Amino acid sequence: MLKCENLRFSYGKIQALNGISFEVKQGEIMSIIGANGAGKSTLMRCIAGMLKPQSGKIIYDGKPLPHSGHEVVGRGIALVPEGRWIFPNLTVEENLLMGGYLVKDRKIGIKRAYEMFRLLGERKKQRAGTLSGGEQQMLAIARGLMSNPKVLLMDEPSLGLAPLIVNDVINTIDEINKQGVTVLLVEQNARKALKIAHHACVIEQGKIVKYDTGDEIARDKSVISAYLGRNAKKTNNNIKELNN
Ligand code: ATP
Numbered sequence: 001m002l003k004c005e006n007l008r009f010s011y012g013k014i015q016a017l018n019g020i021s022f023e024v025k026q027g028e029i030m031s032i033i034g035a036n037g038a039g040k041s042t043l044m045r046c047i048a049g050m051l052k053p054q055s056g057k058i059i060y061d062g063k064p065l066p067h068s069g070h071e072v073v074g075r076g077i078a079l080v081p082e083g084r085w086i087f088p089n090l091t092v093e094e095n096l097l098m099g100g101y102l103v104k105d106r107k108i109g110i111k112r113a114y115e116m117f118r119l120l121g122e123r124k125k126q127r128a129g130t131l132s133g134g135e136q137q138m139l140a141i142a143r144g145l146m147s148n149p150k151v152l153l154m155d156e157p158s159l160g161l162a163p164l165i166v167n168d169v170i171n172t173i174d175e176i177n178k179q180g181v182t183v184l185l186v187e188q189n190a191r192k193a194l195k196i197a198h199h200a201c202v203i204e205q206g207k208i209v210k211y212d213t214g215d216e217i218a219r220d221k222s223v224i225s226a227y228l229g230r231n232a233k234k235t236n237n238n239i240k241e242l243n244n
Contacts, residue, residue, distance in 0.1 A: 007056035018206035088129025099143030
């Protein structure tokens with residue numbers, strides 16, 4: 001359904017993507033795990049049309065994806081960016097309306113958002129900047145869904161959230177997927193992401209080094225020691241140092 005072929009992207013001399021190839025199948029959750037600086041956000045931004053890869057192809061539904069954010073949204077792919085990027089001075093509802101700027105009838109999306117996230121309906125007139133971190137993340141997800149996407153790209157949705165809220169976010173992603181949305185999930189909380197992922201890949205220094213089912217990746221010894229075990233943090237930092 002969504003295929004990346006040999007993607008390369010560099011910021012000046014920093015080679016962030018070094019020939020990335022993988023495929024996301026329709027209806028699945030595909031999780032991407034990797035250390036800080038491995039290239040995960042760059043990959044998401046390339047797919048979302050915010051960055052133009054220097055080489056390689058991104059194919060969606062058999063056709064190349066354009067390097068233009070709004071055209072990618074028009075093709076049915078939405079990004080929930082790292083750091084949420086909600087508009088703090090706009091109300092909850094105004095933020096949702098922004099997410100549906102390409103949609104003719106935004107009332108349907110708003111209704112669906114309030115059905116899925118009851119709290120957002122109760123707070124629709126509240127300024128988004130005054131919501132808690134977890135509530136802001138739900139708003140960012142709801143805003144991503146406003147364009148009624150077939151594919152949702154989620155970049156670190158649980159970043160900075162308390163463990164209980166992380167569970168809510170992960171369950172929400174699972175629920176969205178069960179409603180038929182394909183999800184590409186970059187998540188620092190690898191253990192939780194792999195629990196809901198159908199497939200997963202590991203990215204290191206701009207390259208995919210492993211691809212398998214979520215269960216197999218979660219059982220892989222090197223993945224456990226680098227990303228899931230007790231020393232994972234230490235290894236992550238080592239990888240970060242190697243990258244620098
Ligand atoms: P994290 O988990 O820390 O967000 P990541 O896997 O998402 O990391 P990227 O943000 O894609 O990694 O970064 C990949 C590499 O590109 C890193 O070495 C990073 O320092 C570099 N990089 C990212 N954005 C820029 C930028 N705007 N200008 C220069 N270098 C950048």
